[in-house]
Structure formats: structure tokens, C-alpha cells
Amino acid sequence: MTAPAIELKGISKAFGPVQANKDISIRVAPGTIHGIIGENGAGKSTLMSILYGFYKADKGEVFINGKKTEIPDSQAAIAAGIGMVFQHFKLVENFTVLENIVLGAEDSGMLMPSLRRARKELKALEEEYELYVDPDARIDEIGVGAQQRVEILKALYRKAEILILDEPTGVLTPSEADQLFRILDRLRAEGKTIILITHKLREVMEYTDTVSVMRRGQMTATVKTSETSPEHLAELMVGRKVLLRVDKVPAQPGAPILEIENLRVVDEAGVERLKGINLTVRAGEIVGIAGVAGNGQSELLEVLGGMRPGTGSIKLHGTPLPLSGAGSDAKARRGAGIGHVPEDRQREGLIMDFHAWENVAFGYHRDAAYQNGVLMNNAALQADTEAKMEKFDVRPSDPWLAAKNFSGGNQQKIVVAREIERNPDLLLVGQPTRGVDIGAIEFIHQQIVALRDQGKAILLVSVELEEILSLSDRVAVMFDGMIMGERPADQTDEKELGLLMAGVAGEAA
Amino acid sequence: MDKMPKWADVVLIPLISLILAALLSALVILGIGEDPVAAVKLMVNGALGSTYGWGYTLYYATNFMFTGLAVAVAAHAGLFNIGGEGQAMLGGLGVALVCLLIPWPHWTLALAFAALGAGIFGAAWAAIPAYLQAKRGSHIVITTIMFNFIAAAVLNYVLVNVLRPEGSMDPATERFPQAVHLPSLHELLAPIGINFSKSAPANVSLLVAMGACLFVWLLIWRTPLGYEIRSLGKSEPGARYAGISSVRTVMIAMLISGALAGMMAVNNVMGEAERLVLNATEGAGFIGIAVALMGRNHPFGVFLAAILFGFLYQGGAELALWTSIPRELIVVIQALVILFTGALDNMVRMPLEKIFLAVRRGQN
Numbered sequence: 101m102t103a104p105a106i107e108l109k110g111i112s113k114a115f116g117p118v119q120a121n122k123d124i125s126i127r128v129a130p131g132t133i134h135g136i137i138g139e140n141g142a143g144k145s146t147l148m149s150i151l152y153g154f155y156k157a158d159k160g161e162v163f164i165n166g167k168k169t170e171i172p173d174s175q176a177a178i179a180a181g182i183g184m185v186f187q188h189f190k191l192v193e194n195f196t197v198l199e200n201i202v203l204g205a206e207d208s209g210m211l212m213p214s215l216r217r218a219r220k221e222l223k224a225l226e227e228e229y230e231l232y233v234d235p236d237a238r239i240d241e242i243g244v245g246a247q248q249r250v251e252i253l254k255a256l257y258r259k260a261e262i263l264i265l266d267e268p269t270g271v272l273t274p275s276e277a278d279q280l281f282r283i284l285d286r287l288r289a290e291g292k293t294i295i296l297i298t299h300k301l302r303e304v305m306e307y308t309d310t311v312s313v314m315r316r317g318q319m320t321a322t323v324k325t326s327e328t329s330p331e332h333l334a335e336l337m338v339g340r341k342v343l344l345r346v347d348k349v350p351a352q353p354g355a356p357i358l359e360i361e362n363l364r365v366v367d368e369a370g371v372e373r374l375k376g377i378n379l380t381v382r383a384g385e386i387v388g389i390a391g392v393a394g395n396g397q398s399e400l401l402e403v404l405g406g407m408r409p410g411t412g413s414i415k416l417h418g419t420p421l422p423l424s425g426a427g428s429d430a431k432a433r434r435g436a437g438i439g440h441v442p443e444d445r446q447r448e449g450l451i452m453d454f455h456a457w458e459n460v461a462f463g464y465h466r467d468a469a470y471q472n473g474v475l476m477n478n479a480a481l482q483a484d485t486e487a488k489m490e491k492f493d494v495r496p497s498d499p500w501l502a503a504k505n506f507s508g509g510n511q512q513k514i515v516v517a518r519e520i521e522r523n524p525d526l527l528l529v530g531q532p533t534r535g536v537d538i539g540a541i542e543f544i545h546q547q548i549v550a551l552r553d554q555g556k557a558i559l560l561v562s563v564e565l566e567e568i569l570s571l572s573d574r575v576a577v578m579f580d581g582m583i584m585g586e587r588p589a590d591q592t593d594e595k596e597l598g599l600l601m602a603g604v605a606g607e608a609a
Numbered sequence: 610m611d612k613m614p615k616w617a618d619v620v621l622i623p624l625i626s627l628i629l630a631a632l633l634s635a636l637v638i639l640g641i642g643e644d645p646v647a648a649v650k651l652m653v654n655g656a657l658g659s660t661y662g663w664g665y666t667l668y669y670a671t672n673f674m675f676t677g678l679a680v681a682v683a684a685h686a687g688l689f690n691i692g693g694e695g696q697a698m699l700g701g702l703g704v705a706l707v708c709l710l711i712p713w714p715h716w717t718l719a720l721a722f723a724a725l726g727a728g729i730f731g732a733a734w735a736a737i738p739a740y741l742q743a744k745r746g747s748h749i750v751i752t753t754i755m756f757n758f759i760a761a762a763v764l765n766y767v768l769v770n771v772l773r774p775e776g777s778m779d780p781a782t783e784r785f786p787q788a789v790h791l792p793s794l795h796e797l798l799a800p801i802g803i804n805f806s807k808s809a810p811a812n813v814s815l816l817v818a819m820g821a822c823l824f825v826w827l828l829i830w831r832t833p834l835g836y837e838i839r840s841l842g843k844s845e846p847g848a849r850y851a852g853i854s855s856v857r858t859v860m861i862a863m864l865i866s867g868a869l870a871g872m873m874a875v876n877n878v879m880g881e882a883e884r885l886v887l888n889a890t891e892g893a894g895f896i897g898i899a900v901a902l903m904g905r906n907h908p909f910g911v912f913l914a915a916i917l918f919g920f921l922y923q924g925g926a927e928l929a930l931w932t933s934i935p936r937e938l939i940v941v942i943q944a945l946v947i948l949f950t951g952a953l954d955n956m957v958r959m960p961l962e963k964i965f966l967a968v969r970r971g972q973n
Binding site: 116117405406407429430431432433434440442444447448449450451452453454458461462463465466470471474475476478 | 827831832833836837839840843844846847849850851852853854966969
């Protein structure tokens with residue numbers, strides 16, 4: 101038997117009192133794709149950072165190709181043949197592809213010989229692995245998928261034999277993701293070893309040979325992919341049985357709550373982000389907006405939530421709401437009965453340094469129930485927070501804890517509790533489960549469906565196609581600031597939506 | 610997970626910074642051939658050893674409380690108001706006009722309206738940079754610094770050309786009438802049997818400053834407006850999401866900040882000089898930055914830090930008076946304290962955080 105490409109023995113790492121990795125051992129055979137899944141905060145990223153020399157393990161050993169290897173920094177990792185593709189690309193935006201690939205791996209003081217050599221090698225790599233990118237294009241001119249290929253090329257140029265990819269499909273369209281996995285297949289066939297970190301069960305099931313599950317810093321299991329099922333993996337991740345499909349009865353749409361007509365938004369840089377949106381959301385239905393990030397979904401939520409001006413018309417219960425000037429801010433929208441779970445809870449939905457109870461008032465801090473004369477009624481607010489934490493199972497249920505000290509899922513529960521408990525007529529929901537663990541996802545989905553069943557209207561934006569398909573009753577696909585088509589969620593699939601998301605117009609819905 | 614307990618953050622770090630500054634100052638004093646122990650004794654005796662010393666220490670502290678609070682309120686909104694100096698100068702103009710133009714029957718009434726005038730003038734001086742920041746995005750640090758210079762020039766012009774009494778060569782207003790004389794601590798404390806120094810300048814403004822500390826605490830942590838100010842200071846996108854108008858909040862925070870800085874004039878112009886002179890602020894606006902930094906932008910912290918800086922000012926003056934330590938060196942010592950407690954915060958914080966983490970890990 102050949103030595104494993106990577107073997108970890110008893111890796112432990114603690115940050116203060118938090119044990120991020122606890123006695124982790126895995127063996128990854130060469131020429132395989134090995135998946136690592138786990139909830140947020142399970143310790144996946146810490147483990148990979150140790151492997152790439154960002155952190156030093158407190159205990160444990162790393163073997164590369166059977167040889168014990170010390171990895172004190174990323175230079176050593178590269179020398180050991182490890183390449184890493186981060187979730188957030190580390191490219192210089194205004195450099196060309198070629199310059200980015202050479203950056204940090206120059207042969208000499210002069211740049212030209214390196215670039216010439218790189219151009220030759222790049223051509224060879226492209227042909228070998230079907231990794232096509234224009235070497236002279238600037239990074240900010242090429243798409244996200246191409247940028248990711250540049251990251252892979254960077255690693256291969258540095259002679260990586262082991263490639264680690266951290267949540268590689270988070271920013272890709274389904275077809276771009278397919279292309280990525282074809283490349284990874286090819287790399288595997290050439291004998292490279294690939295470690296795929298992801299929280300998407302589907303990817304793990306479809307593309308990996310073996311999979312390791314992490315939970316709370318520990319490796320709970322390593323199994324052959326062919327011998328497991330999504331349900332089993334989810335159970336291993338969370339530690340209990342999890343409902344993967346959203347459990348809901350068919351929608352009973354009622355009267356229109358939100359009517360959007362010819363809605364346009366021009367951003368601060370003068371770019372038109374929404375180019376005439378028409379959409380209606382009825383009482384008792386969840387309308388999902390699918391699309392690759394950056395196609396206007398954020399702007400749609402922001403303009404509806406009163407965070408930016410627009411033109412056109414929006415009506416709530418038939419009453420027009422102003423889109424600019426007085427009465428168009430977020431306060432007025434809340435007053436009109438619109439709740440908003442923003443896409444970025446850490447930047448917008450919460451003040452991370454505030455206590456949980458202060459965050460429960462965020463946006464509603466002038467509400468009469470929270471006032472006591474000219475002062476705020478902090479006692480009432482704290483009592484309200486305790487009640488909401490109890491109802492939404494926020495852990496730890498300590499109103500005095502700062503928002504930043506909660507996990508992603510519990511932060512999101514605080515936001516969702518605040519917005520849903522206001523009983524809004526229309527709830528705007530952006531990326532409700534981004535960075536949220538599976539257990540909390542299930543809970544948040546149930547709450548949204550429960551609100552729908554009370555006859556409220558819900559507009560959902562998510563880049564997770566699975567989430568859109570399982571949670572929505574109707575799906576609208578956005579591309580380049582326009583709605584490409586609408587489909588009933590039970591009469592469409594990822595393939596059709598994927599085409600629409602890529603801007604290929606379908607027949608009118 | 611916080612890295613350190615709160616008491617370490619608010620007590621230990623300033624204390625260690627202070628000790629470091631003191632040690633370095635001692636080296637400097639040794640370097641010029643003086644005895645640091647004797648110097649400390651002299652400072653403590655001069656500033657805290659008598660009611661006369663206390664009277665000066667508290668007088669300076671009163672100034673620093675106002676300017677420190679001004680910086681703190683702006684800082685909660687995410688704004689760095691370096692214009693306390695200019696706002697305090699204009700506040701002096703407000704006080705002078707109120708005291709000179711209206712014949713007041715009693716000092717209490719005069720105090721209330723002088724404080725109001727000082728506040729309005731200070732706020733008005735902060736309003737222009739605030740508007741430029743809120744509406745035009747001009748950086749408040751730059752504009753408030755510029756406005757300090759403009760304030761000095763305006764005051765110079767007004768004192769020389771408008772308010773200078775006929776025949777006087779001194780660029781200052783005439784003395785305020787006796788009716789607006791503010792009771793000093795001597796006058797306030799004598800009826801309850803405490804014999805406070807007659808010649809020390811500390812006066813009833815100290816109580817106003819303490820009231821301002823309480824007001825700022827209530828404002829920042831107990832009112833919806835304070836909630837909005839803090840939200841905006843922490844996250845601008847968050848404020849937009851919550852429907853908090855950044856223009857309105859920036860304006861209000863800066864007006865309050867300017868008003869607080871301006872109100873310092875009640876102490877130095879009305880309480881001490883009893884007329885408006887050039888350079889009446891003596892740099893107190895800038896000391897306010899250090900006071901707010903050291904006080905962690907908390908009114909109680911500002912209160913304590915202001916007293917500390919009052920001590921340094923008064924003790925420093927005593928040093929200059931009684932030893933051959935030159936006046937410039939006193940400034941060096943004060944600068945060291947500002948440097949360590951304000952600017953070099955992280956130098957102490959980071960090792961201390963490591964120690965706390967290590968101790969905690971040892972316990973687990």
C-alpha cells in the first residue's frame with residue numbers, strides 16, 4: 101500500500117478556552133478527493149489553517165507522503181506541495197492573470213524572465229487540465245469562476261500535489277460549479293490529491309471518494325462516500341436526526357401584499373443595478389429570488405427595506421410607498437409593516453459590540469413599549485429579549501452577552517426573532533442561513549414557513565439554490581438587474597434555474 | 610469571548626500605562642540631574658497637599674471634564690472632534706456677550722444663561738464642520754482642526770476691534786460686573802465649615818461639569834438618541850438598516866459635542882478670569898482628547914482622567930516654580946502620560962491579553 105498523501109495524527113489546537121481542534125487524525129490516499137464537512141465553527145478552517153501553516157498546532161504531527169513534515173508557515177506548506185484555494189480569493193484585482201500567478205514566485209529580481217517562463221508553463225497547465233483563462237486579462241475584468249481557476253493555476257504553478265479548496269462553490273453558478281468539478285476530476289486523474297471543505301452535502305455525495313465529518317472540533321467519522329447517505333452525514337454533523345427537506349403544506353396565496361412595478365435603482369457609482377423589476381408577492385406565499393450574487397438581489401432587498409432610493413412604484417396593500425426622500429427610510433418601512441432580515445447580519449442586522457438585548461431593539465428602539473419618558477425602558481427591553489431568546493431557543497440565552505460572542509446561527513436567530521415577532525405583513529429575508537449551522541437552518545426555515553401560514557407575504561433572497569427550491573412557493577430568477585422568469589417551485593429544477601441565472605432567457609412564465 | 614475581564618480593561622491598562630509613563634518621566638528627570646522622588650513629592654504636595662493645590666487641580670479638571678466629554682460624545686458617533694479648542698474659544702465669546710450685555714440680578718441666573726450662551730456658540734462652531742461631514746463627506750478631523758485656527762483669528766479680531774474697552778492696550782474685554790461673579794469653592798464651602806483656600810480658582814462650575822458627566826451618561830446609555838449615536842458610531846450600514854439618519858445623528862452628536870466644549874468657558878472665562886482674554890483656553894481642548902482616550906469615552910472615566918490631568922497640570926506648574934526643571938520638561942512629562950495612556954494603548958493591552966489568556970488556559 102502506498103503512503104497516504106496527507107496523514108494527520110492527533111492534531112489539537114485551542115484558542116484560549118475554546119478547543120477548536122481536538123485530537124484529529126485522518127489519512128487521505130493520493131489521487132482521491134476527500135471531503136471535509138461540518139457545521140460552522142466545527143473546526144474545519146482551523147484544521148486547514150494548520151495544514152497551510154497559518155496556525156501552529158498545540159499537539160500532533162503532519163505527514164506528507166509518509167514523511168513527517170513541519171509546517172511553520174505558508175512558504176513551508178507550498179514547499180511541501182500543498183496549495184490552497186481560499187473562499188475569499190487572494191488575488192490582486194488590478195494585476196493581470198499572469199502577474200497574479202507569478203506574484204511571490206518570481207525567479208529573479210527582474211520580472212520579465214519570470215513572466216515569460218510562466219506564460220509557457222501556464223499554456224502547458226491549461227492544456228493538461230482544461231483550465232482556460234486569458235493570461236493577459238485583468239482580474240477585475242474576469243468572472244468569479246475564472247478567478248477561481250486562477251487560484252487553482254497559482255497552486256499548480258507552485259507545483260502543488262495536494263490542493264485544498266475551502267467552500268469553492270459558494271460564489272459560483274451551478275454550471276460554473278459543474279465546470280469546477282470537471283477540473284477537479286481531471287486533477288484527480290493526474291494523481292493530485294484534493295481536499296474539499298464544504299457544508300453542501302450534495303457536493304460531498306456527488307464528487308468525493310471519502311468524507312470526514314467534523315463536529316465541535318472533533319472528527320466524528322471518516323467514511324467512504326459510496327457507503328453513506330446525506331441523511332447519515334447530516335446526522336453525524338449535527339449529532340441528531342435532521343430534517344433536510346423543509347416540511348410545509350402547499351401555499352394558499354391570497355390578496356397581493358407587495359406589488360412592484362418598473363422598479364429601478366442606480367447605485368452610488370452611477371451603475372444601474374435594477375432595470376425595471378415587476379413582481380408581486382401575495383399573502384401566504386414565499387417568493388424566492390434566485391440568482392448569482394451581485395445581480396441586483398441585494399439592491400432589491402435594500403430598496404424595499406428603505407436602505408437606498410429608487411424609482412418606479414412599490415405598493416403595500418395597494419398603498420404606494422415613497423421610494424426616495426421623506427418617508428422612504430427604513431424606519432418608515434418598518435412602520436408600514438415590513439420586516440427585514442438583512443443579507444449581512446454582522447454588518448447590518450446587528451451591532452456586534454452591543455448586548456443581545458440592545459440588538460433586540462435595533463430598528464425598533466423608538467417603539468413606545470421600549471420607552472420610559474425620555475429614557476429607554478431597558479428593563480422592559482431585557483425582559484422582552486429573554487422572552488424572544490426562550491421562544492427562538494437562542495443559546496446561550498444571556499441577554500447581556502455581546503452579539504459578537506454568539507455563534508452565527510444564534511446571531512441569526514436573534515435577528516429573525518426580532519423581525520418575525522413584530523408580526524410584519526411583509527418579511528424581507530436575505531440569505532437567512534448563510535454561515536448558519538444545519539440545526540439552526542431547520543429552525544429558521546420552520547419559523548419562516550410558520551409566518552407564511554399565518555397569511556403573511558415573504559420575499560426570500562438566497563444564493564443557495566437548494567434553499568430557494570425547498571423554501572419558496574414561487575421562484576423568480578434575477579440576472580443583471582432583471583427578472584429572467586418566474587416558476588412555481590415544484591415545477592422547476594436546479595438545471596432550469598441555472599440557465600436562467602446565467603442569463604439564458606426561458607419562455608415567459 | 611472577551612479576552613480580558615472588564616476590570617482589567619478599565620483599571621489595569623490605564624494604571625500600567627500611567628506607571629510606565631511615570632517611570633520614563635523619572636528617567637528623564639534623572640537625566641537632567643534632578644531627583645525624581647523629590648519631584649514626585651513636590652508635585653503631589655503642590656497639587657494635592659493643600660486646599661490651594663486642590664483648588665487649582667480641580668479648576669483645571671473642570672476644564673478637562675467639559676472638553677473630555679465633548680470628545681467622548683463625538684467619539685460615540687464615530688467622529689473625532691479635534692475642534693474642542695476652537696469651540697471652547699467661541700464658547701468664551703458667548704459667555705462674555707451674555708455677561709457684558711445683560712445686567713443680571715443674580716449669579717445663578719447669569720450662570721444658567723452664560724452656560725446656554727457658551728453652549729450655543731460652541732455648538733454653532735461645531736455645526737459647520739458637522740454639516741460638511743454629514744452632507745459633503747469632508748473629513749471632520751481636518752475641518753475641526755482648521756476651525757481651531759479660524760476661531761483663534763475670529764477671537765483675536767473681536768477682542769482687538771470690537772470688545773476691547775476704549776483706551777485699553779490689552780486685547781481683552783472689560784471685567785464682568787460683580788453680579789455675575791461665580792462663587793468659588795471657598796465661598797461655597799465656608800458656610801458648611803470647611804475652610805477652602807481663598808485664592809484658588811476652582812468654582813461652582815465644577816458642579817456644572819459633574820452635572821454634565823451625569824447628563825452625558827444618561828444621554829449615551831439611557832436615551833433612544835444615545836442608542837442611535839452609538840449605533841451609527843459602530844456601524845454605518847447598520848444604522849441605515851435600522852432607519853437611523855446618519856446626517857441627523859452626526860449633526861446632533863456634533864452639536865452636543867461642540868456645546869460641551871463651549872461650556873468650558875463658564876469655568877475659565879466666567880469663573881476664573883471674569884473677562885475674556887486671548888488664548889483663554891490654554892490648550893484644554895486638546896487635553897480633552899487625551900482625557901477621553903484615557904477615560905474610555907465613559908463619563909465616569911472622563912471624570913477621573915480629568916482630575917488626573919488636573920493634577921499633572923497643577924503639579925507641573927509647581928515643579929516649574931520650585932525646581933530648576935525647565936517648563937518645557939513639564940510638557941514632556943505631560944506628553945508622556947498622554948502618549949502612554951492614549952496613543953500606546955495596544956502596547957500594554959496586547960501583552961496583558963496574552964497573560965490573561967495564558968492564565969485562563971492554565972486553569973482549564
